[in-house]
Amino acid sequence: MSFDVLQEKILEKHNPTVAGLDPKPEQIPAHILEAAYRDYGTGLAGAAEAVWQFNRGLIDALCDVVPAVKPQAAYYERLGWRGMEVMERTIDYAHEKGLFVIADIKRGDIGSTAQAYADGWLAGTKVGEETYKVFDADCVTLNGYMGSDTLKPFLDACKANDKSMFVLVKTSNPGSGELQNVTAGESMIYQRMGDMVETLGQGLEGKYGYSPVGAVTGATWPQELKDLRARMPHTFFLVPGYGAQGGTAEDVQYAFDKKGCGAIVNASRSIMCAWQKTGGDGHDFQDAARAAAETMRDAIGAYVKMG
Numbered sequence: 001m002s003f004d005v006l007q008e009k010i011l012e013k014h015n016p017t018v019a020g021l022d023p024k025p026e027q028i029p030a031h032i033l034e035a036a037y038r039d040y041g042t043g044l045a046g047a048a049e050a051v052w053q054f055n056r057g058l059i060d061a062l063c064d065v066v067p068a069v070k071p072q073a074a075y076y077e078r079l080g081w082r083g084m085e086v087m088e089r090t091i092d093y094a095h096e097k098g099l100f101v102i103a104d105i106k107r108g109d110i111g112s113t114a115q116a117y118a119d120g121w122l123a124g125t126k127v128g129e130e131t132y133k134v135f136d137a138d139c140v141t142l143n144g145y146m147g148s149d150t151l152k153p154f155l156d157a158c159k160a161n162d163k164s165m166f167v168l169v170k171t172s173n174p175g176s177g178e179l180q181n182v183t184a185g186e187s188m189i190y191q192r193m194g195d196m197v198e199t200l201g202q203g204l205e206g207k208y209g210y211s212p213v214g215a216v217t218g219a220t221w222p223q224e225l226k227d228l229r230a231r232m233p234h235t236f237f238l239v240p241g242y243g244a245q246g247g248t249a250e251d252v253q254y255a256f257d258k259k260g261c262g263a264i265v266n267a268s269r270s271i272m273c274a275w276q277k278t279g280g281d282g283h284d285f286q287d288a289a290r291a292a293a294e295t296m297r298d299a300i301g302a303y304v305k306m307g
């Protein structure tokens, strides 16, 4: 789905945030783990089942508060094919609950390989005369530092299937400046990447003024966020780094346009693991996640006025 659809879901829920689904077994409440291990064994099958039950519970608890979820592929890949099956089920279940799904895959490769990734995550895979949906994400994250040609197959898949993509521009991690803030010619590398992303989406702007080519810009770098918002007026932002990485509501306000649109802020651990801070045994994980998501929504709402 395009960013028009995402923006509409954000406006409906009055909440520009996305809940990350990055589960590790040690972050899952004991009662869920014990049941999964009892039924599927203590190996990868049991771990994958626990992740599925946890995700389903989180989606049930959050689906009327947040407009979107962002499963990060690494947490599913680490469990092998069983984990990837849970990723697929999680995407489909989130859709059933009306959520926009951002698959955080951060792929990037030469064009022919990028095409294969785009088939798997956005367009579907052609076998004989039929095209089969694989991971039916609405949107993916991409690493475009190999160059714009590596993004083109994804852009074509987005255009043909009304989907969207976020390209890494200024990442939230502490070392992101080592390369991204190096000056190259008249601008810094992250600014050059920002210009490339903005240019790639030119002419494809939707109802809210945003193209299907979005940018990842970390909450931990508010100065760069401000700079990029001004530099990239038609680019929707995915802003990770809120909460566990130290980004605040005050920091992320700069990602939004004057109408309070054009950005979505991610939190994974601070929502998913909120139960670990309630002093309970994890039976309250849904209430805790919901309360954390509402607190985040309200904190950002104090800075960002929508509509």
Ligand SMILES: O=c1ccn([C@@H]2O[C@H](COP(=O)(O)O)[C@@H](O)[C@H]2O)c(=O)[nH]1
Residues within 6 Å of the ligand: 020, 022, 072, 104, 170, 171, 172, 173, 216, 217, 218, 240, 241, 242, 243, 244, 245, 266, 267, 268, 269, 270
């Ligand atoms: O620059 C980036 C790009 C992606 N991420 C991803 O976002 C979440 C953040 O998780 P928290 O638990 O809220 O810190 C995670 O999936 C990262 O892979 C990012 O953090 N920074």
